[in-house]
Amino acid sequence: MGKIAIEDLAKIQEAARYKIALRQGAGRVRINVHMGTCGIAAGARGILTAVMKEIEARNLHDVIITNSGCAGLCSQEPMMTIEVLGEPAPVKYVLLTPEKITKIIDMHVLKGQVVKECALALGSERTR
Amino acid sequence: MAYRTYLMVCAGTGCVANQSMKIKDKLESEIRKRGLQDEVSVVTTGCNGFCAVGPLMVVQPDGIFYQLLKETDIPFLVEEHFVKGRLVKELLYTPPREKAPIPKMSDIPFFADQTLIVLRNRGLINPENIDEYIARGGYQALAKVLTLMTPDQVIQEIKASGLRGRGGGGFPTGIKWETCKNVPSDTHYVICNADEGDPGAFMDRSTIESDPHAVIEGMLIGAYAIGSREGYVYIRNEYPIALERLQVAIKQAREYGLLGQKIFNKDFDFEIRIVRGAGAFVCGESTALMASIEGRPGEPRAKYVHTVERGLWDKPTCLNNVETWANVPQIIEKGAGWFSSIGTGDVTSDAWGGSKGTKVFSLAGKVNNTGLIEVPMGITLRKIIFDIGGGIKDGKKFKAVQTGGPSGGFIPESLLDLPVDYEELTKVGSMMGSGGMVVADENNCMVDMAKYFLAFTQAESCGKCVPCREGTKRMLDILEKITVGKGTEEDLVLLEELSNMVVESSLCALGGSAPNPVLTTLKYFREEYEAHVKDKHCPGHSCRELIQYIIDPELCLGKGHGCHVCAKNCPDGAIVGETKQVHTIDVMKCGKCGICYDVCKFDAIHIE
Amino acid sequence: MDAQAVETILQNHPKDPSSIIQVLLDIQNELYYLPREVLEHVSKSLNVPLSRTYSLATFYKAFSLKPKGKYPIAVCTGTACHVQGAVRILEQIERELSIKEGETTPDKKFSVETVRCLGCCGLAPVVTVGKNLHGKVPMAKVSKILKQY
Numbered sequence: 109m110g111k112i113a114i115e116d117l118a119k120i121q122e123a124a125r126y127k128i129a130l131r132q133g134a135g136r137v138r139i140n141v142h143m144g145t146c147g148i149a150a151g152a153r154g155i156l157t158a159v160m161k162e163i164e165a166r167n168l169h170d171v172i173i174t175n176s177g178c179a180g181l182c183s184q185e186p187m188m189t190i191e192v193l194g195e196p197a198p199v200k201y202v203l204l205t206p207e208k209i210t211k212i213i214d215m216h217v218l219k220g221q222v223v224k225e226c227a228l229a230l231g232s233e234r235t236r
Numbered sequence: 237m238a239y240r241t242y243l244m245v246c247a248g249t250g251c252v253a254n255q256s257m258k259i260k261d262k263l264e265s266e267i268r269k270r271g272l273q274d275e276v277s278v279v280t281t282g283c284n285g286f287c288a289v290g291p292l293m294v295v296q297p298d299g300i301f302y303q304l305l306k307e308t309d310i311p312f313l314v315e316e317h318f319v320k321g322r323l324v325k326e327l328l329y330t331p332p333r334e335k336a337p338i339p340k341m342s343d344i345p346f347f348a349d350q351t352l353i354v355l356r357n358r359g360l361i362n363p364e365n366i367d368e369y370i371a372r373g374g375y376q377a378l379a380k381v382l383t384l385m386t387p388d389q390v391i392q393e394i395k396a397s398g399l400r401g402r403g404g405g406g407f408p409t410g411i412k413w414e415t416c417k418n419v420p421s422d423t424h425y426v427i428c429n430a431d432e433g434d435p436g437a438f439m440d441r442s443t444i445e446s447d448p449h450a451v452i453e454g455m456l457i458g459a460y461a462i463g464s465r466e467g468y469v470y471i472r473n474e475y476p477i478a479l480e481r482l483q484v485a486i487k488q489a490r491e492y493g494l495l496g497q498k499i500f501n502k503d504f505d506f507e508i509r510i511v512r513g514a515g516a517f518v519c520g521e522s523t524a525l526m527a528s529i530e531g532r533p534g535e536p537r538a539k540y541v542h543t544v545e546r547g548l549w550d551k552p553t554c555l556n557n558v559e560t561w562a563n564v565p566q567i568i569e570k571g572a573g574w575f576s577s578i579g580t581g582d583v584t585s586d587a588w589g590g591s592k593g594t595k596v597f598s599l600a601g602k603v604n605n606t607g608l609i610e611v612p613m614g615i616t617l618r619k620i621i622f623d624i625g626g627g628i629k630d631g632k633k634f635k636a637v638q639t640g641g642p643s644g645g646f647i648p649e650s651l652l653d654l655p656v657d658y659e660e661l662t663k664v665g666s667m668m669g670s671g672g673m674v675v676a677d678e679n680n681c682m683v684d685m686a687k688y689f690l691a692f693t694q695a696e697s698c699g700k701c702v703p704c705r706e707g708t709k710r711m712l713d714i715l716e717k718i719t720v721g722k723g724t725e726e727d728l729v730l731l732e733e734l735s736n737m738v739v740e741s742s743l744c745a746l747g748g749s750a751p752n753p754v755l756t757t758l759k760y761f762r763e764e765y766e767a768h769v770k771d772k773h774c775p776g777h778s779c780r781e782l783i784q785y786i787i788d789p790e791l792c793l794g795k796g797h798g799c800h801v802c803a804k805n806c807p808d809g810a811i812v813g814e815t816k817q818v819h820t821i822d823v824m825k826c827g828k829c830g831i832c833y834d835v836c837k838f839d840a841i842h843i844e
Numbered sequence: 845m846d847a848q849a850v851e852t853i854l855q856n857h858p859k860d861p862s863s864i865i866q867v868l869l870d871i872q873n874e875l876y877y878l879p880r881e882v883l884e885h886v887s888k889s890l891n892v893p894l895s896r897t898y899s900l901a902t903f904y905k906a907f908s909l910k911p912k913g914k915y916p917i918a919v920c921t922g923t924a925c926h927v928q929g930a931v932r933i934l935e936q937i938e939r940e941l942s943i944k945e946g947e948t949t950p951d952k953k954f955s956v957e958t959v960r961c962l963g964c965c966g967l968a969p970v971v972t973v974g975k976n977l978h979g980k981v982p983m984a985k986v987s988k989i990l991k992q993y
């Protein structure tokens with residue numbers, strides 16, 4: 109890139125912001141994919157990739173994706189927990205597939221509506 | 237490309253010296269081995285600050301802090317944390333005297349009590365990538381001044397913020413800029429002083445290493461305000477990493493047209509050149525520094541004409557310290573009111589009326605958490621040393637803290653509740669200095685410490701003026717005499733007299749402040765001087781001529797079973813005894829090197 | 845002598861008397877000392893009197909007029925290292941190598957000098973050997989460190 113103008117600062121900022129925001133640990137939504145041995149065996153890695161792809165495709169800058177160990181409910185894997193800032197409790201989604209991910213991101217992350225048919229139960233321990 | 241996890245590996249000088257680059261390579265290869273390279277990214281950052289526990293890394297976005305890493309830890313760490321999602325407890329930080337580790341960086345007291353302005357980007361951005369600086373709001377302040385502010389408005393803003401020089405003297409920055417600007421001339425220079433001469437300080441190095449663009453942006457804003465088109469960074473030759481990062485940063489800024497001609501298409505040109513120092517403390521002094529840039533020996537001149545009027549190549553020149561420059565973009569962006577709400581005093585009517593903003597200190601010596609810290613002005617020394625610093629190493633007793641380097645002084649326990657503030661520190665005989673803070677414990681001898689600093693300034697005296705060249709030499713002679721047990725009470729009187737003479741009559745501030753370590757130790761630790769002089773005893777057990785090493789026979793045999801390790805290590809063959817027997821030291825042969833004291837695992841060796 | 849290296853360094857800087865310190869620094873980093881012929885050559889090229897070049901070479905601590913060993917050892921004697929016993933580390937090195945500060949071993953392998961603060965005070969006491977930095981050096985480990993070279 110050659111010489112930049114003042115307007116370019118905002119563009120560069122936008123392009124790198126997601127990356128930096130993650131490093132600062134800031135974010136509106138936190139998606140935690142459970143990746144214990146059991147989760148991975150059940151396909152959690154594919155779920156994680158799907159989540160990352162969906163987030164990137166929608167150009168979301170305020171979502172943090174992390175992973176954690178087994179959530180203790182191996183029969184329902186792959187699982188993930190979504191926490192949205194301001195919502196009363198985190199939601200655990202179970203028996204995930206890439207198709208379900210698309211729906212959950214659209215409904216829950218973007219519109220704030222819990223996808224009841226995929227959710228295990230409302231309310232569980234917070235991860236932060 | 238975004239990743240789910242970022243591993244922020246510290247690549248500051250301290251961690252690099254501890255092989256952090258090997259850790260980085262190993263992390264990358266282990267991540268690749270497990271096919272995680274599209275999820276996990278390894279980023280090298282500038283100094284994280286907590287040098288005591290390096291090599292270290294922070295896992296983001298969770299903020300998990302891993303420390304004291306070894307290459308052999310990495311496969312397990314990657315497997316556990318990034319594949320299985322479990323924390324590796326053994327590699328987390330555990331505060332001294334506690335059992336439970338603290339996983340999150342923000343919960344560790346060392347970080348929790350700090351306020352970051354100058355170091356706000358440390359550990360967050362890759363210093364060699366200008367985009368990441370811009371992503372954190374970088375160069376917005378420059379855009380603001382070029383589009384919305386006149387040079388005078390910039391100067392008013394800096395004045396109102398109460399920013400004062402961080403290089404030692406604490407001169408109000410806005411006033412310096414204004415004076416320089418008002419000198420009519422075809423050329424004005426701005427200079428960044430990155431000479432960092434204080435032995436035992438590394439704030440400026442770390443600032444440049446972790447956020448070089450902040451310094452460049454600060455200089456750009458200053459240049460615009462003063463009307464300068466040319467700037468210099470005078471940097472110590474001993475800092476290869478900082479030098480390289482600065483070169484990279486300048487190159488990137490140039491590519492973006494942030495240095496050069498018509499910056500942001502405005503009528504503003506500015507270029508920065510790097511000049512390396514060649515190892516002379518006195519070159520931190522403004523006139524000597526400018527002489528050195530001109531290619532001459534760094535000898536100060538008398539300042540009846542100030543450098544803001546006639547400095548580099550006799551042109552008006554504005555010299556500021558690295559940290560001073562790095563504060564500037566933040567002040568412009570967030571406003572003078574925000575900046576002056578942090579700190580002590582009131583600067584609205586009197587520019588010297590308070591200390592505003594934060595100060596970066598390099599905390600070293602006998603504290604548990606050595607490293608780089610940034611704290612709000614007005615914080616107490618006690619909080620710095622005992623909360624952030626985690627107290628004294630090995631459960632020893634605190635004796636003194638030294639601020640201001642060779643020009644500063646020692647502050648005793650009774651004054652630990654003193655707030656960090658330019659005037660308060662000067663009042664007790666020390667000074668803010670550039671930010672060195674070295675802690676001494678009960679095993680340090682205050683006479684020896686005074687001698688140490690005086691030997692330093694004596695060697696660094698450029699030799700131009702007599703009081704500094706000869707005065708410090710005579711003072712050093714006296715201190716030498718005292719530490720070998722030959723001092724008299726008259727010597728103490730003479731030492732004090734000489735000190736005051738050197739303070740008053742030296743040409744530059746090097747001589748003018750060199751006696752401070754002596755004067756403060758005489759004031760607060762006079763009993764230690766008297767013990768050396770009257771009882772020929774060194775309370776810190778450190779002056780070689782006044783101590784003796786002896787072996788406690790009960791511990792030697794009872795606990796150590798006559799392990800013989802001391803005898804094996806003794807270079808003088810002064811330790812007699814066979815394995816499983818009591819050992820003794822032959823005082824006639826003992827060269828008092830102290831290696832036996834170091835190697836004895838049973839604390840059987842005492843100093844008397 | 846590395847006339848070529850010196851020539852390259854000279855070309856990297858503006859041909860102006862004010863470049864002299866920067867040129868000498870580069871030469872020092874390359875050759876580890878400043879031979880007399882080089883000083884004369886540089887003086888002539890940059891149009892600086894030899895007496896001035898000599899005074900620079902002796903004023904600044906970074907310059908050395910004597911050749912150093914293959915592995916120059918620098919013991920940090922900055923404040924943080926001082927309070928952690930840097931002097932005793934220095935003495936131990938001097939004893940191990942049977943030379944004093946400022947000297948070079950007869951086999952030209954090591955030379956010993958002191959420096960003021962390498963900027964990693966958290967690792968005190970600090971010693972550099974060649975380009976390697978050793979931190980938190982215990983006295984008893986000195987001989988082991990030297991044996992690595």
Ligand SMILES: Cc1cc2nc3c(=O)[nH]c(=O)nc-3n(C[C@H](O)[C@H](O)[C@H](O)COP(=O)(O)O)c2cc1C
Nearest residue numbers: 401402403429432433520521522556557560745746
């Ligand atoms: C002997 C001596 C050494 C100095 N060393 C330094 C130094 O290493 N770094 C520094 O910034 N200022 C140093 N100073 C202070 C500078 O002369 C100057 O006041 C300062 O760089 C101005 O910048 P500031 O107003 O931003 O603090 C030193 C002064 C003296 C007398």
Ligand code: FES
Nearest residue numbers: 920922925962965
């Ligand atoms: S005092 Fe030795 S590295 Fe700073």
